[in-house]
Amino acid sequence: MQQKTISTDVLDIAYREYGEPDGWPCIMGHGFPYDVNAYAEAAPLIAQGGARVLVPWLRGYGPTRFRSPATLRSGEQAALGADLLAFMDALGIARAVVGGYDWGGRAACVVSVLHPDRVTGLVSGNSYNIQNIARAMEPASPQEEAALWYQYLFHNERGRRALERNRRGFARQLWAMWSPAWQFDDATFERSAASFDNPDFVDVVIHSYRHRYALVEGDPAYAEIEAKLAQQPPVRVPTIAIDGDSDGVNPGTAHHARKFEGLFERRVFTGAGHNLPQERPAEWAQAVLDVRKAAESSASR
16 A cells, blocks of 8 residues: 555645556545545455555545645535546546545546546445435435434534534544444544544535535536536446445435436445445445446446
8 A cells, every 4th residue: 555646736635545556447435524544444455356446535634735725625516526537637547446435425426427438337335425405405304304413513603613623523423423333443533533634624524514505605616517416417337336224324325226327236234334435345345346347247248
């Protein structure tokens, strides 16, 4: 494993690289509030299957930095997707297996729907991760609304100050609530928590959880992408979607199947919560290898 940095127009993106440089490209994205350590066990397993695995820190996390102080610290879905595409371009990667969960899964879904020619296959935690912002104010069930308490807190300045003052405390609370069966220790949490010390972490997080409810404007640089995502385009690349049956924030996504119009399979990881690749690294790695095999088989027909 090596840690490297590549520059795009907007970011200096830090990432971990596993496997041989000439392996088939595979890019995995982490979520909130996690970091690249979510793939510390899964990535080497994928690399054993011949992949060159790249795991970037998202904007606002770890060593990744904005190149200009003037850039809006946006956490909107279009920005995350644009970052992933720019990361591929900077590394000269024409096509890759992409995947992730939560924010990282959202970025992978955005690139998959808008640039399917760049995607060999998709592994998506919680299935169709593209936000339907136009319907964001439609209420959910009481159970689902209760699970989203942190989002509503972040909608006001009390929430911003709370996150600024106690990043680790809020992240650890969410880890425990979202993955109730995952017995992570202090060292495991601290390895990821260091990424929350990024100077842009709070701004990016707060913008993300306000923009998805249309409470703040997005970055004009991504307005065209957001307009395309507002159409809720289907995923047509080979996909394996994954849920954990003990996910404390997402009640399951079987109903998302209609959004996938290509090869599609849904898997459920027994006893797993929200942080799927870190809780079930072998099963996650197998899904990545399986989607690539399925894509190759489909292409050869």
